[in-house]
Amino acid sequence: MADGEVVGTAQVHLSTESPEPGQGNINVYVDPAYTRRGVGSLLVRAAEEHLVAHGAVRLFAWVLDEPGNRAFAERHGYRAGRSAHFLRLDLTGTALPPLQDPPPGVELRTGSDFADDPRPLFELEAETTADEPGDMDLELSDYEAWLEQNWRHPLLSLELTTVAVVDGRPAAFSAVRTDGTRYFTSMTGTARAFRGRGLAKLAKNDSLHRARAAGYTEALTGNDTGNGSMIAVNKWLGYEVCATEVRYVRDLA
Ligand SMILES: CC(C)(COP(=O)(O)OP(=O)(O)OC[C@H]1O[C@@H](n2cnc3c(N)ncnc32)[C@H](O)[C@@H]1OP(=O)(O)O)[C@@H](O)C(=O)NCCC(=O)NCCS
Structure with missing residues (x-):
């Protein structure tokens, strides 16, 4: 805070999705009007102390791929890892690919259709998250934790989430979070046995068409720069x- 105004934040959490314990995450943002006054360093120090007190042994931080931000991370003892793109789609100006009929045997549902029993979606998300390229091996194994952190996430839109079902089982999905104005894809995934058949395209395009019809004007997403199929x-x-961000890592042990 400066003169009662919020001028920077440090978002921290210990990963519950990594099989390795003690994986901490720090994201520091400083209002551009208040940079170069030591605010970022203060926030990094406070965030690190907090995470170490909770058992962190390795810290990850997303850093914008710009020389000043990268130098800041390196000065604080972090080394560069993989990078990820933010991608944006203007839903007002860009024509989406036309809606396709699902291929025979495939049906499209929404997340709401799984409200009574979301476990099949947990299983699909666990399988696909394990294959997502990244610095941290992610493993969703705790159904209750997934319910708490993903399924009941306050921004999750079950109405805009699309699931492609084959023989009654979810085969692909595109999960959406929204604050009521912006549409953000938190995860798209296709079960290994069904990849390369256009199901990710089918599910995400269906969801975007519904979002546009509901009045959303902007869609955002993020992809590891090595995730060729998702970027395609x-x-x-x-x-x-x-925009592009770089994942920086600092080992404390
Ligand atoms: C990424 C993923 C969702 C794609 O699902 P899918 O159902 O196989 O996707 P689709 O068949 O709809 O489309 C894939 C497209 O990528 C293309 N592609 C595949 N591998 C590619 C690569 N290495 N580089 C470029 N394009 C590639 C395919 O050719 C296809 O395009 P085409 O239809 O023009 O041929 C799936 O691989 C997955 O679940 N991965 C693990 C989870 C993940 O990383 N999710 C994204 C998180 S941000």
């Missing part, structure tokens, strides 16, 4: 890269 899906939908 997003480019096909019309997304464009709008």
Whole structure:
């Protein structure tokens, strides 16, 4: 705070999705009007102390791919890892690919259709999250934790989430979070046995069409820069890269 105004934040959490304990995450943001006054360093120090007190042994931080931000991370003892793009789609100006009929045997549902029993979606998300490229091996194994952190996340939109079902089982999905104005894809995934058949495109395009019809004007998403197939899906939908972040890592042990 400066003169009662919030001028920076440090968001911290210990990962519950990594099989390795003690994986901490720090994201520090400082209001551009207040940079170069030591605010970021103070926030990093407070965040690190907090995470170490809770058992962190390795810290990850997303850093905008710009020289000043990268130098800041390196000065604080972090080394660069993989990078990820933010992608943006203007739903007012860009024509989405036309809606396709699902191929025979495939049905499209919404997340709401799984409200009574979301476990099949947990299983699909666990399988696909394990294959997502990244610095941290993610493993969703705790159903109760997934219910708490993902299924009941206050921004999750079950209405806009699309699930492609084959023989009664979810085969692909595109999960959406929204604050009522912006549409953000938190995860798209296709079960291993069903990849390469256009199901991710089908599910995400269906969800975007419903979002546009509901009045959303902007869709956002994030992809590891090495995730060729997901980036291909997003480019096909019309997304464009709008920023790149680098994952920085600091080992404390
Ligand atoms: C990414 C993922 C969702 C794609 O699902 P899918 O159902 O196989 O996707 P689709 O079949 O709809 O489309 C894939 C497209 O990527 C293309 N593609 C596949 N591998 C590619 C690569 N390495 N580089 C570029 N394009 C590639 C395919 O050719 C296809 O395009 P086409 O239809 O023009 O041929 C799936 O691989 C997955 O679940 N991965 C693990 C989870 C993950 O990383 N999710 C994204 C998190 S941000």
